[in-house]
Structures are given as C-alpha cells and as structure tokens.
Amino acid sequence: MNPASLIPLAEPIPIHWAWFDLLLVTTFTAHILFMNALVGSAAIGLVHAMRGDSGLAREVGKKAPPLLALTINLGVAPLLFLQVNYGQFDYVSSVLMGGWWLAVIAALMLAYYGFYAYKFGHDALSPGRRTALLAVSLVGTLYVALMLTTNMTLMLRPEFWPQYFEKTGAAVLNFGDPTLYPRFLHFMVGAAAVGGLFVALLGRWGKNDAFVEVGMRWLNRATLVNLGIGLWFLVSLPPDILLAFLGGSLPATLTLVAGLGCAGMLLAAGFRKQPIQATVWAVLTVFFMSLTRHWLRTLFLAPWFNIKDTPVTGQYSPVLLFAVFLVAGVAAMAYMLKLYFKSREGRA
Template sequence: MDPTTLIPVVDPIPIPGPWFDVLLVATFVIHILFMNVAVGCAAISLAGHFGASGSGLSRTLSKRMPTILALTINLGVAPLLFLQVVYGQFDYTSSVLMAGYWLAVIGLLLAAYYGLYIYDFKYDALGGARSVLLLASLCMMLWIGFMFSNNVTLMLRPEKWLDYFKLEGASFLNLDDPALAPRYLHFMVASLAVGGLFVALMGHFAKDADRTAAGMKWFARATMLNIVVGAWFLMSLPRPILLKFMGGDTMASALLLAALAGAVGLLWAGLRRKPLLAAGLTVATVVFMAVTRHLLRAFYLAPWFDSSDLPVTGEYSTLMLFLFFLAVGLPCVVWMIRIYVRPENVEGDA
C-alpha cells in the first residue's frame, strides 16, 4: 500500500504556513522551558528526600511545582494548536494510531497535577509517604513526555502507519524508531539542567550561596550528560537527514553549530557557577535547538509535504487579532511572573 493514500487531504489556512511555523517555534520554546523546570524540579525535590541537606530545598520546591506545572500545561496549548493548523493531517493521524496511549495522557496529567498539589499542601502530614507521592507524579510526567515523543516521531513516518493494518487495527507506539530514545532523553536530561538552573536562580536572588552552588552543580552535570545524549540523537537520524546537518544544508549545519556552541557555553557557565549568564545562554540555546528541531521535522516530511504549499485564504484579520491579544496579555503574564519570583517570596519559602 502507498503511504500517501493514508495522509488526509489538507484544509486551507488563513495565512501562509511560514507564519504559523514562526509562531509554533516561538511558543514551543516558552513551553519547553517551563516543562523542563517542572520535571527537573520534581526530580531534584525527590533526590532531596534522600539527602540530609536536601529536605529544605524539597520543601521550597513543593510550593513552586504546582504553579509551574499549571503554566506548563497552559503554555503548551499554543504550540500544539499551531502544530495542528499546519501539520494536522500528520499529527491527528499519529494521535489516532496511538489511540488509548494518547488519550491516557489527559488522565495522567491531571493525576500528576493533583499529586503535586497534595505534595505541597500535605507535605508535613504525609511524612515518609511524600517521596512516594512525588515519585508517582514524576513518573507520570515522564510517561507523558514519552507519549509526546512517540507522537511527534510517529507523525513523521507515514510509512510506519501501515503497521495499523498488520496489527488489525490495534493501537501502537513508534518504538522501533532509532531516534526515539535519544530524542526523549535529550528533553528529559535537559530538564535536570534547567531545573537545577531554576534552583540556582532562586538561590542567587535570595543571596543563598549554598543553594546557588547546589543548583549549578545539577545544571553542569546534566549539561555534560546531555551533550553525549545529543550526539547520540544526531547519529541516530536517517543518513540522508544526518548528512544535511553535516554540511549538506547550510542553514541546518549553521544552526547545529550554533546549538553546539551554546552547549559549550552552558557547560562553561555551569562550571563557573554563573546562573544569570547560564540563564541567558539557556534561552538562546533552546531557541537554536527549537529551530533545528523544526528543520528536522521539515526534512522528515519533505517527501510528503511542504508547509509553503498549503492553500491560503488570505484572512489576515485572525493574525492581527492574535497579535493584538498577545501584545496586551504578554506584559500581564510577565508582571505576574515577576511578582511570583521576587526575592522576598523566595526567601519566605526557604
């Protein structure tokens, strides 16, 4: 069977596809940073329960994690919608093929969310059970991340969709993809780094040298590990795509070099314990990697699809409306976050 017969017919979009590609990458960067903080803080808080000096940090993070996860969920809506606008015929199909696995994400996400609330509100009453509850919430978040990695890789492989007929309609995952494991681990190890950076920034603004040092230690060690995982991810790509990043495509190669330079800068900032510099380099590196990831998706789908070929209706009013509310709402969000992370609040949680 020809896999192209399984790709749904595309619907017209109001503005050219590249507009949505830019919005997709921009909103994804914000979402992934918050996701990294949520998962990383949960892992660091859990580790704190097994060290005499980490219990105070675990209590502090318990107050932050429910809000961070809530922001992660809300900030994940925009990139998911932009993805579905342009690549919906692939994303919806992979979601349907995953069936129950994908639907279970909703229930697990709610359970993890309420688990973090209970972990915070009942921290003292839970006693030794608090580590079990946190471990359960962390495992659910890790599983959700694995399901997302499965979905975004399965959507790139229409030829894999033919397994639906071999399995007589049963749902399945993209487990035979060599790039799946390193791609997933690349995000999860990054969570340890960004979570550590979040801890270091809390310590920096609270003038707590010990907490800053502890956070930067997590950041530096996870960054070292993630450089290795990133190399594994790169080498796991199909050879024609790998060659594009090895000089076959100028933009792809330049972005990869920029991301690698950013990773080296992150490692240096982590070892030198410079949290503010590390924060700036982290945002820049994630931007480079997000654009690289977008190019990777385009390379995978090139035999089947090009976003610039989508039919366009020319209804720019929707874009203007979106940009207006973004311009009005974004300062409000920044203001709320600044209040939330101001030094006196950090000190009060310590």
C-alpha cells in the first residue's frame, strides 16, 4: 500500500502559514515550561517523600493542581495550531492510536484529582498513602507524555501507517521508531531539570536555602544527563535529517547551536546557584529547542508535504477575533494570579 494514499488533502488556511507556525512554537514553549515544572517538581517531591522528607513533597504538592491546570490550558493552543497547519498528519496518527490516545483524558483526570487529594488531604493521610497518591498522579502525567510523544512521532512517519491494516485494525503505537525513546527521555529528563529550577525558585521566594540547594543540584545534574540523551536523540535520526542538523540546513543547524549555547549558559548559572538567571536561560533553551523540534517536523514531512503548497483564503477576521480573545484571556489570567498571590495561600 502506498502511504501517500492515506494522507488527507490539506485544508485551506485563513492567513499565511508562517503565522500559525510562529504561534505553534511560542505556545508550545509556554506549555513545555509549565509541564516541566509540574512533572519535574512532582518527581523530585516523590523522591524526597520516599526518603522520608515530606517537607519538600508537601510544598510542591501544593503547587501541582494549578500547575497541571495551566499545563493543560496552555497545551490546547499548540495542539490547535498544529492541527491548522499539519492536521492531515496529526488526525491520522491520533486515529491509528485508537483507545490508547483516548485514554489520555482518563489519565489526566486521574492525575488531576490525585494531585488535589494530595494537596488537601496531606495532613489526614498516612505517609505511605500520601507517597502512593503522589506516585499514581505522577504516573498519570507520564502516560500522557508518552502518548503525546508517540502521537507526535507517528504523525511524522506515514510509511508506518499501513501497519494498521497489517494488524487487522489493531492500534498502532509506533514503538518501533528508534527516535521515540530518546525523544521521550529528552522531555522527561528536561522536566527534572526545570522541576529542580522550580524548587529552587520556591526556595528563593520562601527564603529556604535548603530548597535552593536541592533544586539547583537537580537542575545541574539533569541538564548534564540530558545533553547525553540529546546526542542519542540526534544520532537516532535518519541520516539525511541528521546531516541537516549538522550543517545541511542553515536554520535547523543555527537553532540547534543556539539551544546548546543557551543550555551551556543555563548550566553556568546553575553551578553559580543563581535561580533567576537560570530561569532566563531555561526559557531561552526551551524556546530554541521547540524551534529545533519544528525544523525536525518539517524535515520529516518533507517527502510527503510542503507547507508552502497549502492554499490560503485570506480571511483575517477569525485571526483578529482570536487575537482579541487571546489578549482578554491573558488579562483575565493575570488578574486571577494577582488575586491568588494576594490570598493567604498565595502569600504562603
């Protein structure tokens, strides 16, 4: 079967595709930063809870529900922009995954209620039950991350799609893709690094030097490990795409080099135990890595699709309406955060 016959036709888009790519990369950066803070800090809290140190686990547990809410809400935007420009690939991969993809909703609900139960039932639960509850919630988020990684790799490999018919309709999970495992670990170890930075920021705001020490240690070690995993991810790519990142494509190479440079500055700030400076470099690192991920998607889809061929209708009113609601939504979120930090819990 020719995989190209399984790719739907591209739908017309209202304005130039570059605007949607820019919004995709920008909103994905915000989503990843909050996801990393959530998953990474929860993992660090779980490790400390298992060691008998419930103080740190309790503090990150208090922040988990709002972090998860922000992660989910900020994850909707990049998913929608992805579907605007690359929906003919993302929709197919989602359908091929079947029930595994739909189970993401249940896993998110499990994690959400688990984090809430941990936060509000912390004092009433025994240490063992608290630790188990935190572990189950973390596993729920890891399942979501794994399925998202699987979906994002499957959409790039139409040549794998005919497996669905060879398996008589069984779900396709793309576990045979050599890039899947380093890609997933690259995100999760990165989460440990940013989660450590989040713990350090909590310590700085709360004048808790122990939290700063622990957080910066996690940041430094996880970042060093992630450099190795990033190299694994790079060499797992098909040869033509690997060469594109090693000088064959100027935009792809420059963004990769910029990301590595920012990661180096992040480590420098981490070893100096400067959480604020490290936060700036962490945001820049995640942005350039998100941009690198965009070039990776473009290179993978090049044999099947060229975004420049997508028809444009020139309808600007939906985009203007989106911009108005975006500004209003950001203003509302800023106001709610202001009220939160004025509250007793926020001040704590």
